[in-house]
Amino acid sequence: MDMIRKNSLVFGLLAYxxxxxxxxxxxxxxxxxxxxxxxxxxxxxxxxxxxxxxDLVDKYPSTAAAISGRVNYGxxxxxxxxxxxxxxxLEPLLTDxxxxxxxxxxxxxYLAQACSGKNDYEKAQKVYTDxxxxxxxxxxxxxxxYGRAIARLMLGKHDDAVxxxxxxxxxxxxxxxxxxxxxxxxxxxxxxxxxxxxxxxKVEADASLKKSFEALEKVVQASDEQxxxxxxxxxxxxxxxxxxxxxxxxxxxxxxxxxxxxxxxKLEQRVQQAxxxxxxxxxxxNQLQKLKMREESKLAGVKSKADPLIEALGxxxxxxxxxxxxxxxxxxxxxxxxxxxxxxxxxxxxxQRTLSLAMQGQAEAAEKxxxxxxxxxxxxxxxxxxxxxxxxxxxxxxxxxxxxxxxEQAERDxxxxxxxxxxxxxVGEALRQLGRLDEAxxxxxxxLAKNPQSSNAEMVxxxxxxxQLESKKYDDALKxxxxxxAKAKDASIKTQATFQIxxxxxxxxxxxxxxxxxxxxxxxxxxxxxxxxxxxxxxxxQEKAGKGDDAIVRYAKIVQEFPQEKVAxxxxxxxxxxxxxxxxxxxxxxxxAFDALFQKFKSxxxxxxxxxxxxxxxxxxxxxxxxxxxxQQVLSAYGSEPIAADAQYAIAKLWHDKLLALGNYxxxxxxxxxxxxxxxxxxxxxxDELVSKFPDSAPVSNGLSLAVGLQFSKIQVGIQSxxxxxxxxxxxxxxxxxxxxxxxxxxxxxxxxxxxxxxQKMAHEIMRSAYSESVQFSRQDLDRYGxxxxxxxxxxxxxxxxxxxxxxxxxxxxxxxDACYGLGTALLKSGRGNDAVQYFNRLxxxxxxxxxxxxxxxxxxxxxxxxxxxxxxxxxQEVMRARAAAPNTKADSMWAAxxxxxxxxxxxxxxxxxxxxxxxxxxxxxxxxxxxxxxxGQLYEKAGKTEDARRSYQSVLTSYESSPEATTAKSRxxxxxxxxxxxx
Numbered sequence: 001m002d003m004i005r006k007n008s009l010v011f012g013l014l015a016y017x018x019x020x021x022x023x024x025x026x027x028x029x030x031x032x033x034x035x036x037x038x039x040x041x042x043x044x045x046x047x048x049x050x051x052x053x054x055d056l057v058d059k060y061p062s063t064a065a066a067i068s069g070r071v072n073y074g075x076x077x078x079x080x081x082x083x084x085x086x087x088x089x090l091e092p093l094l095t096d097x098x099x100x101x102x103x104x105x106x107x108x109x110y111l112a113q114a115c116s117g118k119n120d121y122e123k124a125q126k127v128y129t130d131x132x133x134x135x136x137x138x139x140x141x142x143x144x145x146y147g148r149a150i151a152r153l154m155l156g157k158h159d160d161a162v163x164x165x166x167x168x169x170x171x172x173x174x175x176x177x178x179x180x181x182x183x184x185x186x187x188x189x190x191x192x193x194x195x196x197x198x199x200x201x202k203v204e205a206d207a208s209l210k211k212s213f214e215a216l217e218k219v220v221q222a223s224d225e226q227x228x229x230x231x232x233x234x235x236x237x238x239x240x241x242x243x244x245x246x247x248x249x250x251x252x253x254x255x256x257x258x259x260x261x262x263x264x265x266k267l268e269q270r271v272q273q274a275x276x277x278x279x280x281x282x283x284x285x286n287q288l289q290k291l292k293m294r295e296e297s298k299l300a301g302v303k304s305k306a307d308p309l310i311e312a313l314g315x316x317x318x319x320x321x322x323x324x325x326x327x328x329x330x331x332x333x334x335x336x337x338x339x340x341x342x343x344x345x346x347x348x349x350x351x352q353r354t355l356s357l358a359m360q361g362q363a364e365a366a367e368k369x370x371x372x373x374x375x376x377x378x379x380x381x382x383x384x385x386x387x388x389x390x391x392x393x394x395x396x397x398x399x400x401x402x403x404x405x406x407x408e409q410a411e412r413d414x415x416x417x418x419x420x421x422x423x424x425x426x427v428g429e430a431l432r433q434l435g436r437l438d439e440a441x442x443x444x445x446x447x448l449a450k451n452p453q454s455s456n457a458e459m460v461x462x463x464x465x466x467x468q469l470e471s472k473k474y475d476d477a478l479k480x481x482x483x484x485x486a487k488a489k490d491a492s493i494k495t496q497a498t499f500q501i502x503x504x505x506x507x508x509x510x511x512x513x514x515x516x517x518x519x520x521x522x523x524x525x526x527x528x529x530x531x532x533x534x535x536x537x538x539x540x541x542q543e544k545a546g547k548g549d550d551a552i553v554r555y556a557k558i559v560q561e562f563p564q565e566k567v568a569x570x571x572x573x574x575x576x577x578x579x580x581x582x583x584x585x586x587x588x589x590x591x592x593a594f595d596a597l598f599q600k601f602k603s604x605x606x607x608x609x610x611x612x613x614x615x616x617x618x619x620x621x622x623x624x625x626x627x628x629x630x631x632q633q634v635l636s637a638y639g640s641e642p643i644a645a646d647a648q649y650a651i652a653k654l655w656h657d658k659l660l661a662l663g664n665y666x667x668x669x670x671x672x673x674x675x676x677x678x679x680x681x682x683x684x685x686x687x688d689e690l691v692s693k694f695p696d697s698a699p700v701s702n703g704l705s706l707a708v709g710l711q712f713s714k715i716q717v718g719i720q721s722x723x724x725x726x727x728x729x730x731x732x733x734x735x736x737x738x739x740x741x742x743x744x745x746x747x748x749x750x751x752x753x754x755x756x757x758x759x760q761k762m763a764h765e766i767m768r769s770a771y772s773e774s775v776q777f778s779r780q781d782l783d784r785y786g787x788x789x790x791x792x793x794x795x796x797x798x799x800x801x802x803x804x805x806x807x808x809x810x811x812x813x814x815x816x817x818d819a820c821y822g823l824g825t826a827l828l829k830s831g832r833g834n835d836a837v838q839y840f841n842r843l844x845x846x847x848x849x850x851x852x853x854x855x856x857x858x859x860x861x862x863x864x865x866x867x868x869x870x871x872x873x874x875x876x877q878e879v880m881r882a883r884a885a886a887p888n889t890k891a892d893s894m895w896a897a898x899x900x901x902x903x904x905x906x907x908x909x910x911x912x913x914x915x916x917x918x919x920x921x922x923x924x925x926x927x928x929x930x931x932x933x934x935x936x937g938q939l940y941e942k943a944g945k946t947e948d949a950r951r952s953y954q955s956v957l958t959s960y961e962s963s964p965e966a967t968t969a970k971s972r973x974x975x976x977x978x979x980x981x982x983x984x
Contacts, residue, residue, distance in 0.1 A: 030056055030065035041072055041079075049076040067099055071106045078110055083118035087111060105135045109144060116151055124151040142172045146181060149188070158192035158208075170640070176291045179219055179226040183233055186216035190240060200496060203533055207566050209240055211605075216240075223258070224774040227266040228298050231257050231308050238315055242322070251319035257312040260302060267299040306342045314345065317352040326360035329353075347377050351386075358389040363397065366390050367406075384414040388423050395426065400433035458488045462497055469500070474508045499530045502537070511541040532562035536571055548578050559600065569601035576610070580617060587621055608634065608643045615647070619654050627654055645690065645697030652686035652703055655679050656710065665717040677719070683710055684728070691732055695742045701778035704732075704749035708780075712756045722757050726750060744770040748781040755784050764788035771801075779805060779815035786822040795830035799823060814850075817843060821852035825859050833863050854878075854885035858893050869900045876900075880920070887924035891917050895928060902939065908948070911939035915952055918959065930960035934969055941972070950976055 037052035053073035060066050074090035077083070093099045093107040108131045115124035128148035131138070138144070145168040152161040165185045169178060189212030196205035216233040223230025234253045241250035258266075274292040281288055313336035320329035333352040340346045350373050357366035370386050377383070387410025394403035407427045411420065428443040462484055469477040481504060484497035502517035518538040522531050539554035551574070558571035576593035579586040594617075597610040615630035631654070634647035659679035662668070668676060683706065690703045711725040729750040736743035751766035767785040777785075782805040789798035802822035809815030824839035840856045847853065861875035876893040879885050885893075898913035914932035917925050925932075937952035949972070956969035 030060035030063040030069075033060070034065040034069045037069060037072060037076070041076060044079075046076050046079045049073075050080065067096075068103060070099075071103050071110065074107060074114070075110050078114045078117060081117070083114045086114035086117070090114065105131070105138055105140075108134070109140055109147075112144070112147055112151075116147065116154075119154070121151040121154040124148075125155065142168050142175055142177060142181075145171075146177070146184065149184060153184075153188050153191060156195065158188050158195070161188045176294060179222050179229050182215055182222075183219045183229055183236075186212045186219065186233065186236060188212075189215060190236065200492075203529075203566055209244070213237065213240060220256075224266070225270075227258055227263040228302050231263060235308070235312070235315075238312075238319075242315075242319060245322070247319040247322040251316045254312040254315045254319070257308050259309040260305075260307040263302050263308070264299065267295060267302060271295045271299055306345060307339070310336050310340055310345050311348075314348045314352060317349070317356070321352060321356045321359055324359070326356040329356040347373075347380065347382060350376070351382050354383065354386055355389065358386055358393060361393050361397070363390060363393050363399070363402070366393075379413045381414070381417070384410070384417040385419055386410075387413070388419050388426065391423075391426055391430070395430060395433065398433075400430045404430040404434065458484060458490050458493050462488075462493050469504050469507065474504055477504050495525055495528055495530065498524065499534060502534060506537055506541065511545060514538070515541050529562070529565055532558050532565040532567045532571075535562075536567045536574075539571070539574065543574075543578065548582075552578060559596075563600065569597060569604035569606045572597040572601065573606050573610070576613065580613065585617065585620070587617060590617055608638045608641060611637065612643060612647060612650070615650065619650075619657070624654060624658050639693075642697065645694035645699045648686060648690040648694060649699035649703050649706075652683050652690065652706055655682040655686060656706055659683065659710075665713075680710060680714065683707075688732070691735055691742070691746075695736070695739050698776055700742065701745055701776055701781060704745055705752065705778040705780045708749050708752040708756065711753055715757070722753070725753055729753065741772070741775040744772055744775045745777060745781070748777055748785070752781060752784055755788070760788050760791050764792050773804070776808070779809045779812060779818065782808070783815075783818040783822065786819075786826070790822070790826050790829060793829075795826045798826040799830075802826065813847060817847035817850035817852055820847065821850070821856050824856055828859055828863050836860070836863070851884055851886070854882050854889050858889055858896070861893070861896060865896065865900065869904070873897055873900050880916070887921045891921045891925035891928050894920070895932065898932070898935075907939040907943040908945060911936040911943070911945075911948065911952070914939070915955075918955060922959075927963065930956055930963035930965045933960070934965040937969065937972060941976075946976055 033052050033056035037049045037056065040046070040048035040052060049072065053069045053076060056063075056066050056069040057073060070089055070093055074086045074093075077086035077089060090107045090111040094104055094111070096104075099107070108127060112124050112127035112131065115121070115127060125148055128144055128151060131144050132141070132148075135141075145164045149161040149164040149168075152158075152164065162185060165181050165188070168175075168181050172178065172181075175181075189208045193205040193208035193212065196202075196208060216237050219226065219233035220230050220237065223234075234257050238250040238253035241247070241253060271292065274288065274295050278285070278288040278292050313332055317329045317332040317336070320326070320332065330353050333349045333356070337346065337349045337353075340349055350369075354366060354369040354373050357369050360366075366386075367390065370383070370390065373380075373383055373386075387406050391403040391406035391410070394400070394406060404427065407423050407430060410417075410423050411427070414420070417423070424443055431443060462480075478501060481497045481500045484493055485501060488494040488497060498517075498521050502514045502521055505511075505514035505517055515538050518534040518541075521534045522538075525531055535554045535558045539551040539558075542548070542551040542554070555571040555575045558565070558568050559575075562568055572593065576590055576597060579590035579593055582590075591614055594610045594614045597604075598607050598614075601607055611630060611634045615627045615634065618624075618627035618630060628651060631647045631651045635644050638644050638647075656679075659676060662672065662676050662679070665673065665676055687703045687707045690697075690700055694700060707728070711720075711728060714720045715722055715725055729746055732746050732749075733743060736746055747766055747770035751763040751770070754766065755763035763784065767781075767788060771785060782801055786798045786801040786805065789795070789801060802819045805815055805819040805822070809819075820839040820843040824836040824843065827833070827836035827839070837860070840860050843850060843853055843856050857875045857879050861872040861879075864875075865872040876897040879893040880890055880897075882890075894913045894917045898910045901907075901910035901913060914936040917932040918929040922929060933952045933956045937949040937956070940946070940949035940952060953969040953973040953976075956963065956965050957973070960966060
């Protein structure tokens with residue numbers, strides 16, 4: 001619970017609750033003591049506050065000041081950690097008729113806090129509940145809901161805790177504490193999953209973990225706004241992935257944890273911003289003071305703790321150990337040890353070094369490292385598993401004598417360890433290998449005698465099988481589970497072991513064998529909840545084997561016979577996906593299956609997407625009106641959920657696709673043009689709705705980008721002017737007066753329009769002033785901004801923007817392709833050619849379809865032109881051959897290739913490239929076409945190729961008679977010797 005802000009509630013509200021006492025002041029000495037106590041509290045001088053409040057209550061008990069002071073007197077005891085005293089002071093205030101209602105409200109809140117502080121969560125929950133009933137309009141409702149959620153979490157009432165937090169989010173969507181609430185939702189789901197796993201409810205636990213993951217990911221996305229909390233969320237996500245055995249993904253989260261210096265810097269900026277806001281908005285003093293104190297509290301907390309980056313490095317090392325990357329794990333641990341600042345950090349890192357050696361099988365080296373660890377942290381519980389691992393390695397090396405010595409030492413050092421049952425079993429194995437069979441048996445008897453609370457030997461055996469499965473010892477696991485399935489007397493263990501046989505085979509990709517075992521389970525335990533999971537897993541196997549129709553039968557059986565199981569909606573979704581992904585799509589069947597999912601499982605998280613998928617299918621088959629109706633249904637049913645914004649954007653996209661399908665506007669008759677404009681209006685109206693109703697949603701950026709493209713299209717076809725289009729975004733800006741992030745996105749859209757119109761400089765100025773790391777922009781926005789930065793020569797910032805493009809759109813291949821080009825170009829132009837090559841190479845390898853590839857080849861060619869002309873020439877020729885290369889890029893490449901050949905003295909070849917600009921690009925190359933022809937003619941002359949020169953000069957006069965080059969071409973043409981007879 002270290003990561004939960006149990007005390008920040010009080011500090012966040014302190015300014016408000018201290019301030020409320022002022023109107024009650026009466027007697028002068030009493031008032032002075034009250035003021036003194038309150039000032040001490042505001043300085044966090046708890047002892048001074050206690051002294052002042054005690055004098056006030058003892059000497060002037062009947063004054064109004066004393067009544068007010070008793071509230072903060074109780075608070076001071078709470079902050080001092082003297083919860084019983086706090087309760088003794090605060091509880092009587094709730095029934096004292098002399099205490100005004102606002103003071104009772106405050107006392108009630110502090111009383112609940114004090115009850116939580118002494119771990120009396122039942123009473124805390126009751127007091128919080130009374131508060132909500134008595135003071136339904138209190139300014140502190142958000143913190144009360146948060147406090148009750150913590151109490152309920154500690155009581156194991158996870159669903160109730162989540163209900164409180166979701167209620168808080170709904171009531172206070174823009175609160176400064178919203179991310180603390182979001183984070184706590186993730187924590188609650190994690191702990192719920194742990195409880196479910198302890199009850200062997202894996203399916204339910206997985207669902208809770210998924211919800212936790214989603215909640216925490218949202219916190220991570222807000223890391224710029226909440227850096228410390230973002231770090232906590234990353235750490236928790238890493239722990240979740242670690243617990244699931246996804247060590248690479250866990251390490252990925254740990255690697256994203258920011259160092260303390262970065263967090264401090266960001267929080268200091270937020271404190272400064274909060275201070276400025278407080279100074280410039282005195283009318284909002286209470287709210288802004290609360291925000292300022294909250295930020296200061298977070299900053300102080302971060303400064304008082306060790307650097308989270310060192311802890312993260314230790315976790316990364318642990319992940320590498322689990323992935324059997326032992327050398328890498330030690331390298332990370334050894335590096336982190338140089339910067340470790342606390343005892344705990346040193347201990348954990350030394351442990352990882354020892355663990356990596358033990359698991360790698362370097363038993364002697366591990367023993368030495370373990371001795372070094374024990375020299376500093378003797379018998380520390382962190383290392384209680386080292387003996388088990390080290391002894392097991394000795395056993396695997398057939399060194400049973402050494403293994404036995406290590407195990408027996410572990411028994412002496414960690415007699416209370418949870419691992420003793422495993423150690424005892426391994427002792428028995430060591431004795432068996434040594435042939436000491438009687439002693440081995442006695443060890444087993446000793447295990448049973450020392451663990452009377454253990455479920456029984458069958459449970460131990462089942463856990464052994466689970467451990468074998470998790471450690472990928474599948475054959476051993478199968479043997480264990482088969483043995484239990486055949487012989488176990490405990491009905492629950494027999495059931496679970498039978499299921500685990502199929503699951504183990506399934507995990508090892510032995511689908512046919514797993515299918516047989518799942519069917520056995522379903523036959524023997526047809527009503528058990530695990531039968532639903534067995535049906536689902538076996539359905540997946542059949543789908544994978546190409547037997548989709550058979551899989552559908554199993555999914556349907558789950559829906560019919562196990563509708564209450566959590567796997568049931570997933571089974572219905574699998575039916576729908578099977579039909580949707582068929583080639584061709586079974587439209588009616590897919591629509592029916594998704595509709596059944598929505599109708600039968602309306603409370604499932606899969607219900608909203610079911611409606612959305614129906615709309616998508618209808619859109620794909622051209623049923624635009626019906627698709628629109630379905631999207632509208634999503635908006636109606638789930639207007640407050642994230643999917644509603646997706647639906648609103650999908651409506652805009654729906655009409656935009658309809659518009660594109662009409663074809664070339666300039667070729668339309670008037671009726672067709674009217675239809676086109678009607679669809680355009682529907683697109684813009686849908687985007688207006690998106691911006692108005694979901695201003696903070698991610699789809700807004702994509703919607704604005706859609707509007708940019710459409711408005712520019714209208715300019716191109718002559719329906720409106722640039723200023724008309726800009727007025728549209730000006731009108732949108734009016735909706736963002738109190739929403740800076742939305743205003744930034746709208747300004748970026750406006751800049752995108754200017755960019756497409758050709759004014760990169762103006763676009764850059766608009767984007768530069770609107771840009772913010774904390775605002776989510778579309779990939780097109782970020783790409784355009786990065787390109788204007790390159791054009792402006794601000795390469796360092798361009799690199800940052802394109803790096804962000806990769807981070808924000810890591811699953812979007814178009815975004816990654818744009819970012820590779822942008823990073824490569826910015827690095828290249830900033831003199832870091834070697835670094836640039838890796839991005840250009842990735843662009844070529846992974847995104848050969850991107851139009852940015854040809855620009856990259858041209859830029860790369862320019863970078864090596866002086867040192868490696870042949871390589872540059874090959875790159876330019878690659879651009880020339882590319883059908884998708886832009887005309888300007890082709891012309892630039894031809895010109896550059898010509899210059900290379902000219903410098904080499906290969907005049908005819910150079911002339912050929914210059915001449916090709918006119919032949920393959922023509923008028924689109926601008927003045928380079930006529931200039932290229934003139935230079936080609938001059939080079940042909942020098943090379944003695946008179947007829948080729950004549951041809952080039954004549955082409956200037958024929959195609960570019962108004963160009964500046966025409967005069968020179970005419971003069972040179974006249975100076976050439978007459979053409980040979982029969983030649984033109």
